[in-house]
Amino acid sequence: MRTFYIADDVHVEDAGPEVTILVVGGEVDFEVSPQLKARIMRAIKGGARRLILDLSDVTFIDSTAIGVLAGTVERLDESGGGALSVVCTHEKVIQIFEITGLDSVITVHASREDALAAVAAAGQR
């Protein structure tokens, strides 16, 4: 069993003040999804509008955590626009995104660099 964790904000030079990267790992289930939600809400209240969740080390994500991510998209929409991007290469976790339809409202990137490049490109439009 992989232990759940959320790392502190990752600072990226020149990423912009509205870009926040949160690194999450382990198994994200009903026990820990409230922690995930609280950390994301704190970031949004702190001004994050372009949120990148690096889930590279996540091996399991349940329906309650999927609900947190879907709720994050809604919250960003309600707060004047924004975007949630996810970094994930775990085949089964991506399958869960597809079954729940979450992949239709978030962008899934293969690397943090790809996610940052997409955020930068969106900021220039």
Add this chain to the structure above:
Amino acid sequence: MNPRTGSPAASASELHVLARRSELGVARKYAEDVAEAFGLDQDSCYEFVYAVNEAVTNAIRHGASAEEDMIHMSIVAEADRLTFAVRDRGTFVMPEVDGVETAAGGGRGLALMASLVDEVDLHIDPGGTTVRLSKARPSALETAQAQAG
């Protein structure tokens, strides 16, 4: 005896835990150990464990009134399938399933269970709710086809 079919079971096991979120990892480990011993491949094992986690989560969320309530689990291994059952004392409320628009997420667990195992059976009686999940063992023919490419 298998409670589902009435036929002799190859093997059966039970696990009883408190209705607490912290027991979810225990439930997943239980399901994983039995599924691996049964011989499910890696993908099928993940899917079985995932569906078990959703069923137990549902039992903890809706089937218990206090953390001191118990959640009762069992797994029966037959020749061709593995069947998990979880029983709680709550009344099942059928959620609406309409995708990610329902941010509250009520229907997602059931939709995921239905997608990841071969059979989901819901039995509701005055004493509580039982959810059964069955995953078939890939047939020898399917295994041969998979190996052939």
